[in-house]
Amino acid sequence: MSTDLEDDLSRVLARAAEGAPQAPTGFPGRIAARSRRRRTRTQALVAAVAMVIVGVTVRGIDGAQVAQTKLPEPVETVWPGAVWKISRQLPGLPDFRPAIFIDDRTLLLGTSKSDERTDAIYAYDLGTGRTRKIADIPSAKWEYASYYTVGAGRIVWQTIDKNEHTRFWSVPVSGGKPAAIDTGGPVKGRGEKLTVVGDRVAFSLIEGGVFTFPLRGGRVTPVAGAERHHVVRWPWVGTPSDDRQDREPGFRELLNAETGQASRAVVRPGERYVRCGVTTCVGMRPDDTRFYRLRDGSRERDLPGSSVLGLGDDRFLAADPPGASGGQVLLDLATGKQGDLGLRPSGEGRMTGVEPQILHGGLVSYPIENQYVIIDLARIR
Template structure:
């Protein structure tokens, strides 16, 4: 990345910060939630090699010439295949050296030998881990203290065959999640300090598949894969539709939009936004011939008609070129991009400052690698395996 590009991106993000919509008082400054995306995000980069795609703390193994199980995971729109970065690109320093205040190393295996997978931050020093009964099927939750390394079991999760816990969020001293069974979504909670899971009762069945979950004050806010945003008291009660959001999905509460993260026909992700509390709206500028456009609250990324990656504000201003094949758009400012061969790997880009860091990933002897993709929305947690440890990044600590 050139110095000129760094300066341009810094000015662009400064303008975006000034224009950024503010959440109303009484809502958390940051909703600590990552919904498990139970669907593949097709990427040309993944089709070229054996890759493990990591979105937040979730990994999907993809082999050359294959995609994930499309019967269980509906395919997303394929992106333009990646082109090879030039060997002249300078490799930045490792992420733990560039942003030491935001990075931790966590053992992959818990005491006793089971693998604990990072899900969300419970607070500024505690990570929520889940263990699996089988592939992606959680059977227990644990709290990991990032300062002391101590592990505490929170609860067991028991679900019927083919039913998975997802969408973990925290608030009011409890952890919340959802399960989907026979086309209906149910909600559960447990005290952060531990205990038995309890169902969050609803006045009617929630028909549809939950795709995002947040804790907003004294209510659960959730959206459905089929479209629609709703709220529900934390202790259970009436399910209330959000006015004007019958087609929408949660991006970063209170901002909801349409289309959502899943765009099977090449639509622009979150082209239209609605503030669920104030009624404010925003429509992103998308020009003819552009593709793979994904928008956050203040910014959009995508490819021009000629395939050039770009980054700009939602109103179409301040457009700048991006490094080749960037992935993700977390918190409107973080993306990843490939590093040059032969060792490969990825860099984490902070578009607000122009700084970048090497994630420390390398191809193994069989040509396999890991691709890390920060998620749309808040995307506070990025976690991926490096050897026998997870590298855990709290993007909210990067200034």
């Protein structure tokens, strides 16, 4: 991962130029992302959306565009090496949720108690379908585990109690008994995204502020200049949070926590619901049309009017396809590809969908009937 913003921008542009379709058979597309709600309980896997579309035109970052007139191919056909379907009823695991990728072929699953507290975590081999228990998850009443991450051979997570204090835990990937990480007492505030950085753990609070501490235990240290920030993609941290419900641009300000480099995204007068990542932004113009562009304001392109204004991994969006069948598609704005997620409205017209979030790259997971669809964004080129 680059720690230089200009390098990140160059990489996005180069990737777009290499992958842009010469004579596309469908409009750019591909969506991304499991939405984790920032709550003090376990991670949510999907967000509900309700949209209607008549027709859309989407452009890749290189400017290629094609009008969408029918549903695209299923995501598993478009990206066969990045999509799996697993049963929602695995042997011995009657109620589980996918959480993160442990590695490129292993999924971390969490099982829950009746009150939705995670009680155990398992490793699921996507190649063989075998499941292995990693650990039972300790927690007190009204204490919820969330935001799992992997690094240095360990799985790390947090628990938040009813007093909004956060504690951190870890266990070897191979399995064992979880151990509380001694940080000199619980952290006051609600923790959010965790990242293992070498021998340290970086995290931010929902209330704002970025901190690090030794993976093996030790003092929690605030990151200088990041008192209001949130971890976006380490070492980049940003403010304000993209979870805000008002019209303030999400992650307009970025700070490199390692070098001190800063970036301020271009936001033009009258623009609303602007959400930015490390290299790109999406939002709505004063005339209600939607856009996708680089943080410096260049390479601006139109988005479908039905797209969900969230941005996954700096390039993925969700949108409703045209036609009476409804549903949702995953849009890859960098390469101009798209895939049908297979989601459809119920007989009552209700539909569960996915919403991409800049904070949650990597795993896309959502249920369809008796299966979970699993997408690994890192495998999509």
